[in-house]
Each structure stands twice: as C-alpha cells, then as structure tokens.
Amino acid sequence: MPNRKLIGKGAEGELFLTEHDKQKCVEKIRVSKAYRHPELDKRLRKRRTVREAKVIRAARAAMINCPTLLVENVEKSTLIIEYIEGELLARVLVKENPISAKSIDLCGQAGIILGKLHQNKITHGDFTTSNLMVDTKNKVRVIDFGLSEQTDGVEQKAVDVMLFERSLSDVDDNSILFKEFLKQYLSVDKKADEIIARTKLILSRGRYRSKGQ
Amino acid sequence: MKKIRLLAFECTAHTFGASVIEKSGTGKPNNINTKILSNDYDRYPALKEGFIPRKLADHHSKVFKKVTNLALNNAKIRMEEIDLLAYSYGPGIGHCLHVGYVGAKSLALKTNKPLIPVNHTVAHCEVGRYLFGFKDPLIIYVSGGNTQIAAITKEKNGNFYRVYGETLDVGIGNFFDVLGRKLDGIQPPNAIGVIKQASTYKENNLLDLPYTVKGMDLAFSGLLTACIKEVEKKGDKAQVCFSAQEIALSMLIEACERALCHTQKKEILLVGGVAQNPRLQEMVNLMAKEHRCKVGIVPPLLAGDNAAMIGITAMQIYCSNSIEPSDLPNDNVRLDSTQIRW
Numbered sequence: 001m002p003n004r005k006l007i008g009k010g011a012e013g014e015l016f017l018t019e020h021d022k023q024k025c026v027e028k029i030r031v032s033k034a035y036r037h038p039e040l041d042k043r044l045r046k047r048r049t050v051r052e053a054k055v056i057r058a059a060r061a062a063m064i065n066c067p068t069l070l071v072e073n074v075e076k077s078t079l080i081i082e083y084i085e086g087e088l089l090a091r092v093l094v095k096e097n098p099i100s101a102k103s104i105d106l107c108g109q110a111g112i113i114l115g116k117l118h119q120n121k122i123t124h125g126d127f128t129t130s131n132l133m134v135d136t137k138n139k140v141r142v143i144d145f146g147l148s149e150q151t152d153g154v155e156q157k158a159v160d161v162m163l164f165e166r167s168l169s170d171v172d173d174n175s176i177l178f179k180e181f182l183k184q185y186l187s188v189d190k191k192a193d194e195i196i197a198r199t200k201l202i203l204s205r206g207r208y209r210s211k212g213q
Numbered sequence: 214m215k216k217i218r219l220l221a222f223e224c225t226a227h228t229f230g231a232s233v234i235e236k237s238g239t240g241k242p243n244n245i246n247t248k249i250l251s252n253d254y255d256r257y258p259a260l261k262e263g264f265i266p267r268k269l270a271d272h273h274s275k276v277f278k279k280v281t282n283l284a285l286n287n288a289k290i291r292m293e294e295i296d297l298l299a300y301s302y303g304p305g306i307g308h309c310l311h312v313g314y315v316g317a318k319s320l321a322l323k324t325n326k327p328l329i330p331v332n333h334t335v336a337h338c339e340v341g342r343y344l345f346g347f348k349d350p351l352i353i354y355v356s357g358g359n360t361q362i363a364a365i366t367k368e369k370n371g372n373f374y375r376v377y378g379e380t381l382d383v384g385i386g387n388f389f390d391v392l393g394r395k396l397d398g399i400q401p402p403n404a405i406g407v408i409k410q411a412s413t414y415k416e417n418n419l420l421d422l423p424y425t426v427k428g429m430d431l432a433f434s435g436l437l438t439a440c441i442k443e444v445e446k447k448g449d450k451a452q453v454c455f456s457a458q459e460i461a462l463s464m465l466i467e468a469c470e471r472a473l474c475h476t477q478k479k480e481i482l483l484v485g486g487v488a489q490n491p492r493l494q495e496m497v498n499l500m501a502k503e504h505r506c507k508v509g510i511v512p513p514l515l516a517g518d519n520a521a522m523i524g525i526t527a528m529q530i531y532c533s534n535s536i537e538p539s540d541l542p543n544d545n546v547r548l549d550s551t552q553i554r555w
Contacts, residue, residue, distance in 0.1 A: 011473070012471075035495075039417075128428070159427050159428070163427075202381065
C-alpha cells in the first residue's frame with residue numbers, strides 16, 4: 001500500500017493523495033454516515049460510486065476537461081482518479097478581486113465545459129466554483145461528479161446553471177462573470193434558451209420568494 | 214437603568230400568541246439581561262379539513278383579548294407598564310397577518326406606544342441565538358411551510374441571513390402532513406400521526422424510495438408521490454411512514470452537512486416546529502459530532518410558532534435602532550430580506 005495522505009474532507013467523502021502505477025492520483029472514498037439508516041447508507045454510497053464512475057467515463061469519451069478514472073471499487077465505494085495540480089476556481093476568483101480579465105476568461109471556460117456536458121446529456125448536479133479546478137496552465141477542469149446524472153432533462157440542466165450563478169454571488173458584481181459564463185454556455189449549446197427560461201422558473205419556485213429576486 | 218417591557222404578538226398561521234419580554238440594564242439584549250416573562254398562546258386545532266384562512270382569522274380575533282390578558286397576568290405586568298409593542302408582519306397567511314396587524318396597531322395607537330414589525334422567520338432563528346448565545350451558527354429552520362439552511366453573512370449593504378439551501382417544493386412539515394392525509398386512521402395533526410405511525414414499525418426494512426438532494430437544496434415531491442403509491446398498493450403503513458421519515462430527514466441532514474462543509478461553521482441551531490422531531494434531533498447530533506460542532510435545539514415552546522421569539526427579536530431591533538419604516542403586513546417576505554443590525 002503506497003503512502004496515503006488526507007487532502008480533503010467533504011460532506012460526502014474523504015479524499016486521499018496516493019499513487020497508482022507511479023502516477024500521483026486521488027482516492028475518493030464515500031464514507032459511511034452514522035446518522036443514516038444502514039440500508040440507505042449502503043444504497044446511496046454504492047449507487048453514487050457506480051454512477052460517478054459511469055459519468056466520468058462518458059465525460060472523458062466526450063473530450064471534456066476532467067480527470068481520468070483509474071480504478072473503480074464499488075464494494076468499498078472507492079474511486080481512484082487522476083490528480084490535478086492547481087487551485088479551486090472559487091479561491092482564484094476571490095484572489096482576482098475586483099474582477100479581472102483572467103476571472104472573466106475562467107468563467108467563460110466554465111461555460112464551455114457545462115455546455116459540452118449538457119450537449120452530451122450529462123448534468124453535473126453540483127456545478128459550483130468549488131468543483132472547478134484551475135490547472136497550472138490556467139485551464140479550467142471540472143471535478144467531482146458525485147451528484148451527476150446522465151440525462152437530457154431541462155430541469156437538471158437548469159439546476160446546474162442556477163447553482164453556478166449562486167456560487168458566484170459572493171464575488172460577482174453586476175453579474176459580469178455570470179454573463180460571460182452564459183455567453184460561452186450558449187455558444188456551445190444553441191438550444192439552451194429553454195434551459196435559461198427554466199432557471200427562472202426554478203428560482204421563482206423558492207418558497208416565499210420576494211418579487212425581483 | 215429603567216426596565217424596558219415589551220408586549221409581542223404572533224399571528225401568522227395557526228397560532229395566536231402573546232408574550233411579555235423584559236430587558237434590564239444596558240448592553241445588547243442577551244439571555245442574562247433579557248427575560249421572557251410570559252409566553253401564552255391559543256392554537257387553532259388541526260382538523261380533517263386543514264386550515265381555512267377565514268376560520269383561522271376568526272379564531273385569532275376571538276382569542277386576541279383573552280390571550281393578551283393571560284400574557285399580561287402571567288407576567289404580572291399591567292398594560293400601562295408596557296413600553297413597546299411588536300407583532301410579526303410576515304411571512305404567513307394573509308388573513309391571519311391582518312388580524313395581528315389590526316390588533317397590535319390599534320393597541321399601539323390607543324396607548325401611544327411604538328409598534329415594531331418583526332420578520333417571523335428571522336424571529337425563529339433569533340430566539341435560538343438568544344437561548345444558546347451562539348454568535349455565528351448554521352441554522353436549520355424546519356417547520357410546516359419552511360425548510361431552509363441559513364447563516365448570517367456580511368454583504369455589501371450590511372448583515373443578512375443567507376439561505377444556503379432550501380426546499381424547492383414543499384416544506385418538510387407539509388410533506389409529512391400531506392402523507393398523513395393519504396393514510397387511513399391517522400388523526401390530525403397528520404404530521405405527528407405519521408411520526409407516531411413510523412415509531413410503531415418494529416422491523417428495520419427500508420423501502421427504496423426517491424432521494425433528492427440538489428446541491429444544498431431539497432425536493433420532497435418525488436418522495437411524496439412514491440410514498441402515496443406505496444400506500445395505494447396497500448403496503449405496510451408503518452413501514453411507509455418509517456421509510457418516509459428516514460429518507461426525508463437524511464436528505465435534510467445531507468444538505469445541512471454540505472452547507473456546514475461549505476461555510477465551516479462550528480455551531481448548529483435547529484429551529485422551527487419540526488425541530489421537536491426526536492429522530493431529527495438524533496441525526497443532527499450524530500452529524501455534528503463528526504464535525505465537532507456544538508448543537509442547540511430550541512425547546513418545544515419556543516420552537517413552534519410563539520410570541521416570545523417575536524418579542525426577543527423586537528427587543529434586538531429596538532436596541533439597535535433598526536425599526537423598519539413600514540409596519541404593514543407582508544405575506545411573502547423572506548428570511549434573507551431583513552437586515553440584521555445587532
């Protein structure tokens with residue numbers, strides 16, 4: 001067993017830095033949750049691992065900027081994935097404040113990624129700036145397909161757009177970043193108007209949403 | 214230092230409540246210098262027909278005087294000794310809000326006292342912060358109509374509650390309620406009936422039902438439809454209730470755990486009527502332990518709709534000079550639309 005180092009602890013799982021075939025990689029383990037019914041716990045962890053593996057393979061096949069899947073172990077709900085050197089988009093955007101040409105470009109790249117994903121009938125499910133990595137060549141790559149689905153559903157796609165907009169809200173003055181994101185997103189997926197319309201509908205569905213929000 | 218006494222009214226949904234709050238000494242209101250002297254209410258009973266707004270409003274106007282006198286008597290305070298009045302201006306059922314407004318406003322005009330409008334959802338959160346003295350908690354606000362995960366954040370124009378995640382369709386209490394209505398032999402309140410039914414399930418077999426978490430948001434309608442289908446198939450009622458409860462609450466805790474990892478908060482507050490659910494309390498404690506967080510669970514009398522929480526929040530508003538310009542009711546004001554100046 002190579003050396004393992006805990007590099008991240010999310011809500012759902014733990015990330016370890018490890019080695020596979022002498023290549024630096026990330027081991028993602030979906031940990032058991034004490035609060036969940038054991039049957040539900042097993043079900044969710046297993047299904048999400050299988051689904052995530054399937055989606056990563058599909059995304060790679062569609063030439064989308066995301067890390068490669070190296071090993072899939074459903075019984076241990078573990079995936080071993082290529083390691084990406086870089087920084088989270090969320091952190092980069094906080095550093096690039098006020099908004100710079102760089103941050104606009106990065107959000108545009110995120111738009112292209114999401115457009116391609118949706119074109120290939122993949123929805124991410126948690127498409128926020130914390131799930132986008134900026135690598136050492138300033139290329140944006142999408143990570144964590146934990147909540148992804150393979151679907152052409154307008155609703156799921158609209159949720160992706162909405163989640164991205166919301167994750168920008170701390171850093172995006174006058175939604176400059178979001179506008180660039182949308183421009184690039186629409187340039188890939190020409191039929192996305194329906195999705196944008198649905199985003200508005202979902203937002204209006206929030207309980208007791210005040211007018212204009 | 215003179216004592217400040219405040220009479221608060223709660224009148225947004227099924228509960229009409231009145232409460233007297235007393236603050237002594239200087240400084241911001243906290244659980245040492247500010248006391249809840251009384252917290253009385255009269256609740257419209259849960260009937261098979263559900264809540265009909267007109268009937269709720271009639272009930273509230275009928276009990277207004279009785280409950281107000283009860284609150285004053287229990288606090289051993291005369292009306293003349295009251296310095297301030299407060300009421301919840303929303304969100305809620307329009308009919309009820311107007312009864313609360315007219316009552317509180319008339320009293321304010323008659324006695325020539327300031328009237329402080331309070332956002333009902335903010336009050337639910339604030340009473341928790343008051344009780345446990347938490348400075349910066351992640352708040353799980355669960356009631357019949359509301360299911361939100363929120364925390365106070367600093368924005369350009371001041372501090373506001375920010376809603377990190379919420380239900381995209383029905384509130385969690387409402388979810389249990391509608392399910393209860395579809396089951397034979399459950400007495401209202403239906404949500405409590407479902408929870409009781411769930412506790413009678415002696416085995417441990419969980420049904421495979423939809424589980425919907427979208428980022429930090431939740432949706433219960435798919436789960437609800439699946440549960441109703443199980444009931445129609447004449448499945449074991451107790452098992453359906455047990456599974457519905459396990460899955461709905463797990464969804465909520467998962468969304469909350471995501472928000473916790475995102476915000477890195479170290480305190481969790483469980484507020485609102487559904488905070489009384491014992492299984493939910495158990496789950497929150499287990500999850501918090503993993504993240505080494507403190508947990509505050511608001512006790513039943515202050516968790517469900519009540520006037521004391523309105524009073525506590527009104528005292529904060531008064532002591533920070535942030536009384537809103539308009540005291541008119543607003544039935545769809547949100548948790549994140551009120552500035553927190555204290």
